[in-house]
Amino acid sequence: MHSSTLNCPCSRFSMSHGRVMSLKPRYHSICSSEFIEDYWLTYFGDVEIDVHSVRFLSSDFRVSGQSFFELMRTLCKTSYETIENALTVFRSNRLVTMYALSRSQFDIETMTRLKRFEQQTINSFLNLIELVRSSIKTNQLVEEMLTNAGPSSQFNNETSKWSFFYRSRSYYTNSCSCAVSDECSRPAGFHFQTDKSSSVPNITVPGLFLGCYAIDSVLLSTLECLYEKKCVKLLVDNYYFNVVCLV
Numbered sequence: 001m002h003s004s005t006l007n008c009p010c011s012r013f014s015m016s017h018g019r020v021m022s023l024k025p026r027y028h029s030i031c032s033s034e035f036i037e038d039y040w041l042t043y044f045g046d047v048e049i050d051v052h053s054v055r056f057l058s059s060d061f062r063v064s065g066q067s068f069f070e071l072m073r074t075l076c077k078t079s080y081e082t083i084e085n086a087l088t089v090f091r092s093n094r095l096v097t098m099y100a101l102s103r104s105q106f107d108i109e110t111m112t113r114l115k116r117f118e119q120q121t122i123n124s125f126l127n128l129i130e131l132v133r134s135s136i137k138t139n140q141l142v143e144e145m146l147t148n149a150g151p152s153s154q155f156n157n158e159t160s161k162w163s164f165f166y167r168s169r170s171y172y173t174n175s176c177s178c179a180v181s182d183e184c185s186r187p188a189g190f191h192f193q194t195d196k197s198s199s200v201p202n203i204t205v206p207g208l209f210l211g212c213y214a215i216d217s218v219l220l221s222t223l224e225c226l227y228e229k230k231c232v233k234l235l236v237d238n239y240y241f242n243v244v245c246l247v
Contacts, residue, residue: 018091021110025083031076035226041069043239059210060191061201062239067214068188068221075218079125086121133182133215178212185209185220190238203238206231
């Protein structure tokens with residue numbers, strides 16, 4: 001009796017993934033857009049506005065937007081580096097087999113490895129983001145734009161001294177407090193200079209939200225405005241909103 005299968009020993013037992021699999025990553029379109037370029041970021045540093053006479057709220061898009069887009073640029077760069085480093089390692093890993101694989105066996109094996117690589121790379125990037133978020137929260141860092149906490153003071157009658165401290169923001173939707181939740185959000189937009197920090201924007205930017213930290217703002221936002229010509233025009237046209245007078 002003869003076996004119904006044929007086993008063919010290989011003269012070479014291993015081969016690098018790079019020789020048998022080709023991978024070309026596709027990045028989010030925002031990472032190749034003008035919104036992470038220097039000339040767009042200069043939108044937030046217009047020298048024609050006198051910073052000594054104009055006081056925008058920290059939640060105003062003209063202020064909070066700078067950290068929003070700078071962080072998006074950083075995330076794009078980090079994702080590129082993470083994926084390229086992972087690809088270098090993956091391509092150098094080797095497929096090892098003692099016998100020649102059938103086409104179906106080869107397809108199953110390579111697909112399994114590709115899916116595992118994809119999931120591991122995604123997890124690596126997400127773990128990095130979560131590490132940053134947890135480090136910020138654990139160390140109780142104050143966001144540069146004061147979106148998670150604001151300066152406050154209290155006078156002590158016994159010592160006749162003032163004490164200064166930061167109080168967690170709670171001006172988000174449903175009075176959500178940054179002290180107890182990472183999911184606090186409110187619509188991003190343009191404010192009057194006379195608005196209070198708890199005021200809703202006079203002009204709202206569709207799909208953009210303000211969170212306790214810049215990383216939260218990016219993750220909570222849909223970015224839909226950046227894909228609509230009319231909405232981008234709204235951002236540009238309203239840069240001088242309420243700079244000269246109330247409108």
